[in-house]
Amino acid sequence: MKRAFITGITGQDGSYLAELLLEKGYEVHGLVRRSSSFNRGRIDPIWTTHPQAADHLHLHYGDMTDGVSLVNLIRDIAPHEVYNLAAQSHVKVSFEMPEYTASADGIGTIRLLEAIRQAGLESRFYQASTSEMFGATPPPQDEQTAFYPRSPYGAAKLYAHWATVNYREAYGMYAVSGILFNHESPRRGETFVTRKITQAVARIKLGQQDRLVLGNLDAVRDWGYAKEYVEGMWRMLQHDEPQTFVLGTGVGATVREFCQTAFEHVGLDWEAHVDYDERYERPTEVDALIADPSKAIDILGWKATTHARELATLMVDADLELFSRG
Template sequence: MTKRALITGITGQDGSYLAELLLSKGYEVHGLVRRSSSFNRGRIDPISEADPEAGKRLHLHYGDMTDGVSLVNLVRTIEPHEVYNLAAQSHVKVSFEMPEYTASADAIGTVRLLEAIRSANLECRFYQASTSEMFGATPPPQGESTAFYPRSPYGAAKLYAHWVTVNYREAYDMFAVSGILFNHESPRRGETFVTRKITMAVARIAAGLQDELVLGNLDAVRDWGYAKEYVEGMWRMLQHDAPETFVLGTGVGTSVREFCQTSFEHVGLDWQKYVTHDDRYERPTEVDALIADPSKSRDVLGWEAKTHATDLARLMVDADVEALVTER
């Protein structure tokens, strides 16, 4: 039997890596795509180009997490065996500027999708993309039993989605899993996220196309891993015998300053000559440090992060340098 999976947020970083993984395992993959006047498929179009046979098992559908009817119709049409809810307004700073939309897409959107699955009476497994931002002000290390204290509308919306997933699991006996993933990056990371902002700037400065890099809080500490490895952890959660909550992370904290230093040093530059600070990039409420305790995922799922922040920074810089060469 060919398994069918539905991925919301398939055009994003995680969605594209997950689609590749599932296709490599023989899945039929369906992805939710928001309608836009411009195409935003740069991360997933290469999948079909690289492997046309796998591309035949990749199907895209228009829909939106704020439109419950589209979700109901999609779930009933596809009848997926697995659903991965990766769609979100995922930029923390933007969530302060668009709190209502963030809540509708990230929090209530999860309820809409869970209700679509429940009303269709499907025996499918559900993955909810939770986030380390739910821990917020709680000191690290942070694991499955750590108290939550979100410090942004994004973190609060994701916390609602996390707990409503747990509630549907307990109330309706659904195989519903929350994966609490710490920061995970890659060359496919959106250009407004700090790691990609740094590595793109490094590539452009090294090429003489940019003079400086303006950042906010350089002291913020995050647990940065490689997104391509983390989607394997998502998949393993849905193959586990029982639905549980799992934390994925490296267990190592790195500051924005250190990520900057590594990235610039990789191309032979002194970061302090190019990086400046601007308060406009600070959050109204800051999260000082997020560092995972991933021991449960290691012991139960056999999953462990292999790429840590230093190697990740170099990997991303190399990709952005190569992209610039290709463009020119």
């Protein structure tokens, strides 16, 4: 039985990946940060929906800023595959917490790579890179596009990306970077713009909220469905040769278009409910991120099937169900 270690298992991607790997017969180990309150809402249902989870899903306390915990866990688990999904992943927050973002997202990756190397394991390593590394570089963006990050988050992730490439080339490690464009789902955090929109739409439709306040409505993003993207992560680690891959839909949509679709889905006029507030603007904006996923399609046979319009309606329906339950 293959063993996988997932950092960030309690997040959107981590929970979907854990489900996928359990279905594929893996023993799954996940890194969980210690907190005074439980934050396992995304993975708790796995124990009831996946019969294998009782015996094959294991959680461990640790932190990407604590190298000792990572060394001990890698040594004890001896995973065949490591998926580094843990991060302070909110771009706006990274301007307010730049040092922590750099430590968790950037140096944290070095800590994990070193833990694998020092343990002498032949683990296959996946690094969750991000389209935010492209930043100001015009779309479409692929594996050869120049990087130009526009936030502490993007810069920290770029450090981690190049560290992954360096460990592959310097030590012969099987280490890959997946440069994923925006991918969302009903499990997306409530502070991210897509989930903020779909939750507001559901609450407004149900009479539980009146207004939605947003920042830049003109930003263009390539939005896909997170559940599909974790399949791409897994496929990267099954390929014979470790490489960098871009995952995305190849189609861009503005925040305004996503918002309009979400409101129209429940029969509402978005302009009657949305207000603008400059406080939600970033200090340096990323205007447009649109993937060219040709390499992943050709080599991995992976292709996104859910685009922004379908994604918005899917998420609104999930939030309507959530808030209808009270």
